[in-house]
Amino acid sequence: MASSEEDGTVEEKENNNKKRTKSALTTAWLTFYNIAMTAGWLVLALAMMRFYIKKGTHKGLYRSIARTLKFFQTFALVEVRIVRTSVIVTGVQVCSRIFMVWFVASSIRQIQNEESVILFLVVWTVTEITRYSYYTFKLLNHLPYFIKWARYNFFIVLYPLGVVGELLSIYAALPFVRRSGMFSMRLPNKYNVSFDYYYCLIIVMLSYIPLFPQLYFHMLRQRRRVLHGEVIVEKDD
Numbered sequence: 001m002a003s004s005e006e007d008g009t010v011e012e013k014e015n016n017n018k019k020r021t022k023s024a025l026t027t028a029w030l031t032f033y034n035i036a037m038t039a040g041w042l043v044l045a046l047a048m049m050r051f052y053i054k055k056g057t058h059k060g061l062y063r064s065i066a067r068t069l070k071f072f073q074t075f076a077l078v079e080v081r082i083v084r085t086s087v088i089v090t091g092v093q094v095c096s097r098i099f100m101v102w103f104v105a106s107s108i109r110q111i112q113n114e115e116s117v118i119l120f121l122v123v124w125t126v127t128e129i130t131r132y133s134y135y136t137f138k139l140l141n142h143l144p145y146f147i148k149w150a151r152y153n154f155f156i157v158l159y160p161l162g163v164v165g166e167l168l169s170i171y172a173a174l175p176f177v178r179r180s181g182m183f184s185m186r187l188p189n190k191y192n193v194s195f196d197y198y199y200c201l202i203i204v205m206l207s208y209i210p211l212f213p214q215l216y217f218h219m220l221r222q223r224r225r226v227l228h229g230e231v232i233v234e235k236d237d
Ligand SMILES: CCCCCCCCCCCCC/C=C/C(=O)SCCNC(=O)CCNC(=O)[C@H](O)C(C)(C)COP(=O)(O)OP(=O)(O)OC[C@H]1O[C@@H](n2cnc3c(N)ncnc32)[C@H](O)[C@@H]1OP(=O)(O)O
Pocket: 030, 034, 079, 083, 084, 085, 086, 089, 090, 092, 093, 094, 095, 096, 099, 123, 124, 127, 131, 135, 138, 154, 155, 158, 159, 160, 161, 162, 163, 166, 204, 207, 208, 211, 212, 215, 218, 219, 222
């Protein structure tokens, strides 16, 4: 009897040790990831400022930072599964950004000099520097209040501004997509499939109407929870 109790205790201890090691590894990996992402977006911010100071115009700015932007925005995909947040909430946010970068801004050169592209770039950059530095300092247990405040207040203005920038950029792309027929498949073809990227973009624009309020209200709930200590019960995916 005593020996089985002891066995149980040894097993429990081993399990607890394994859990502790796993959580220490996850924390170490997340800290590294968030530091790398903060650094990446800081590099982008500096590159944009340097370009603008040197050239005195935003024309050509997107092209000059496109590779770095593609890398760091695409890398955010790893977040969809590793963080505790709902997969749907994070998924919509990350996928819509990757779509904007790869299938709109980088694919349709004619819109790269639009002010709307610069608008969402600047807004994303400020957001991500704040967000990733928030996670980093939180993981290191040294979170300055102004970063916490910025994380849960900036989005009130930046989120709508980012959406305006993204929607105006997609809208500006429509005529070029229609004229070029890019990423589209017309019938007849050997797969007997038809796809029109022009209408796909219109559907993406319309999908902001139901999806954006959900992301925005999610952030408002997070804000109440973190800044005002409200207990919020989120639905599971
Ligand atoms: C295929 C095509 C699809 C097209 C579809 C189109 C539809 C698009 C519709 C909407 C598009 C929106 C476009 C918006 C663009 C912009 O971004 S504009 C710029 C302004 N943006 C913002 O301010 C972004 C705000 N949003 C976010 O921060 C996130 O994207 C989020 C997923 C909505 C955030 O949610 P969440 O993670 O739940 O918030 P937090 O409070 O920060 O985190 C919750 C807990 O999770 C921990 N955590 C999260 N990430 C990390 C991490 N990287 N590392 C460590 N920990 C992390 C965090 O600490 C929290 O923990 P606890 O407080 O302990 O619970």
